[in-house]
Amino acid sequence: FTSFGYADVSAGVLWHYNQDQESFAGGHSFSKIDIGAAVQHVNRPRLKYFGLNENLKMKFVTHASAEIDLSDSRLTLVPSVIYMQQGTLNEIVVGGMLKYRIDKRTSRYTGFGKSSSVSFGTQYRYKDAFIPMFMFQKEDYAIGLSYDFNTSGLSNVSNHRGGYEISFCYLLGKKK
Numbered sequence: 001f002t003s004f005g006y007a008d009v010s011a012g013v014l015w016h017y018n019q020d021q022e023s024f025a026g027g028h029s030f031s032k033i034d035i036g037a038a039v040q041h042v043n044r045p046r047l048k049y050f051g052l053n054e055n056l057k058m059k060f061v062t063h064a065s066a067e068i069d070l071s072d073s074r075l076t077l078v079p080s081v082i083y084m085q086q087g088t089l090n091e092i093v094v095g096g097m098l099k100y101r102i103d104k105r106t107s108r109y110t111g112f113g114k115s116s117s118v119s120f121g122t123q124y125r126y127k128d129a130f131i132p133m134f135m136f137q138k139e140d141y142a143i144g145l146s147y148d149f150n151t152s153g154l155s156n157v158s159n160h161r162g163g164y165e166i167s168f169c170y171l172l173g174k175k176k
Contacts, residue, residue, distance in 0.1 A: 006045035012038030012061075032067040057087040067099070074101040078119065095123025097133060115139065128152045129162065142169040 014036040040059040047056055065080035079096040102116040116138050123131040123146075130151055135144035148162040 004048050006047075007043065008040075008045050008056075009042040010038060010040040011042060012036060031069065033064070034066070035064045037062045059084065059086040075099065076101065076117075078121070080123070091128075092126045093123050093131075094126075095121060095131070095133075097121030097135070128154065135167075137169075137171075140171045142171065143167065144169070 014034060017031075017033040019031045038061045040061070041056045042058060044055040044058060047054060061082065061084045063080070063082040065078065068077045068079075069075075070077065076099040077096060078099055081094045082092070084091045097119040098121060099117050099119040102118065117136075119133070119135040119137070121133050123133065125131065125148075128151065129148045131146050131148050133144065133146040135142055144165075144167040146165045146167075148165070150158055150160070150162055
């Protein structure tokens with residue numbers, strides 16, 4: 001085995017919108033929107049392993065997601081979409097979750113909010129998979145579980161078995 005290294009340059013932008021205000025009935029109404037785009041492998045690094053010697057193609061990614069509180073309830077809709085393209089390959093994933101806020105407290109010492117929520121939803125990877133999802137969030141930490149059910153010809157190769165994914169998240173930049 002021979003080792004090799006290369007520099008890999010990427011760049012991206014994100015537009016973020018936040019709205020947090022008192023609702024007409026005395027509760028809070030919150031909306032958040034994120035829209036972003038990125039280009040990876042801008043310098044098209046050369047890959048050299050197992051006889052392969054070619055430049056990595058650039059990868060283009062665009063995504064959008066939102067959190068839309070349902071008026072005067074503990075429920076939030078979380079729709080999302082992502083599109084990726086690298087060379088002749090492309091992938092689009094659309095879906096959403098329904099988030100239920102278990103509680104939301106504000107610390108009397110720091111003024112920062114502490115919250116818990118549970119979310120359920122699904123995503124669909126176009127012409128490939130149906131993905132049910134579950135997530136539990138406590139303050140700045142979250143754990144998620146999803147499972148890919150193949151709906152494409154790959155289900156014959158995988159013997160109709162999908163794949164589990166477990167995610168552990170630490171949420172940065174939360175405000176009160």
